Amino acid sequence: MTMMMFSLLLLLCIHCPVSMSVTVSSSKTKVEVHEHTDAVLSCDFRTEKDQNPRIEWKKKEKAVTFVYFNNKFIGSYAGRAKMEGAALTIHSVTQKDSGEYRCEVTASDDHVNFGEATVTLDVHGMRLSSTILVPPHIPSCEVPSSVFAGSDLELLCKDKQSVPPATYSWYKDNRALKVSSDAAYSMDARRGTLKFTSVSKVDSGMYRCESSNSVGAPKSCVAQQLKVIDYPVDITILIAGASGFVIVTLLCCICVCVCRRRGCREKKKTKSTKSYNPPPPPPPPPPPIHNIKTYKPTQSFMI
Known part of the structure; x- marks a missing residue:
């Protein structure tokens, strides 16, 4: 009886299809490389029915950005990355490439049609003994x-x-x-x-x-x-004008010095302080004549 039950279960398993969904995984969830080397981010998937699932890679920073979308690389990854199956290879990585990457597989024909795997990438500076070597940056x-x-x-x-x-x-x-x-x-x-x-x-x-x-x-x-x-005016004109101004200034200074030595200022000062004598006032008018007696002859003379 037991053997008959086991045989019936085995026949049911063989003839009844097993319902599977898309599965996504990574053989190495943390990748550490040095700058200017290649970083390989693995992504393995298996689907139930869909033989051509949609594969996308995204990078999680402050916001989620696309790395591989619609069968092409986006932004700074264009021209320096490649896809092999679902695995992502980034050439000549820099420290800016460090971060968390997500592989997403969408199989529309499967019962459960979406799966994802996360890979963390750390990019370090190259080491020589105890010194960290840093490649050139944009100067x-x-x-x-x-x-x-x-x-x-x-x-x-x-x-x-x-x-x-x-x-x-x-x-x-x-x-x-x-x-x-x-x-x-x-x-x-x-x-x-x-x-x-x-x-x-x-x-x-x-x-x-x-x-x-x-x-x-x-x-x-x-x-x-x-x-x-060019200068707005000829430089020779500016030089000649400046030279002439300097010469005139020197001549003025020399004249002032010579004048001071010869006492020009003292003479001017003496002349300006000479006293002024006004003309004498006109003589006063004669006094008026009063009480003048008139002579009257008392006798007449006959010659």
Whole structure:
């Protein structure tokens, strides 16, 4: 009787289909690699019926962003990642690639049509003994938009994060600048400076700086426009005017000094303090005549 029951159950298992759903897993849920190496994020899946399920990769940061969507890579992953089945390979990873990645498989024909697996990626700087090596980062470049012709100029470039310290090279219109005896500029590869003693209009152009060291690929800042313009007036006129003003000022100072030594100020002061004598007043008018007796003859004489 027992053997008959077992046989019946075995026949039912053989003839009745087993209901399965899509399953997704990862053989390595935590991946640790060094910068500028390849990171492989594994994802294995099995479906019930769907032979062409939809595969997506997402990265969880402050928000969830797509890595692989609609059979193509998105954003910064385009051109530097590939898919093998459902496994994701990212080439030349940087520390910005660290984070939590999620493999999602959707099988629309299955009874349970969705499954996912999570893989954590940690990217570390390269180590040599006890020193952490850091590849070049995008340097900060200081290029003025305009400058007057004939003036001196210094362009600055700095990458503070690379270890060992980066060396720098400058490019004008995407052509590397080289130092020579007849060049109108000088460069310091350690400090990242590009100096002009007297710029001219031929120095106008698009300038960018590139930092590099022995760890990783060189990095460059965005090219910036430098325009060399003429002075609003001829520089010789300005120099002549300034020289004339200085000469006139010196002559005035010399004249004042000579005048003081000869006593010009004392003479003027003496002349100005001389007393003023007004003219004498007119004489007073004669007094009026009063009580004058008139002579009257008493006798007449006859000759």
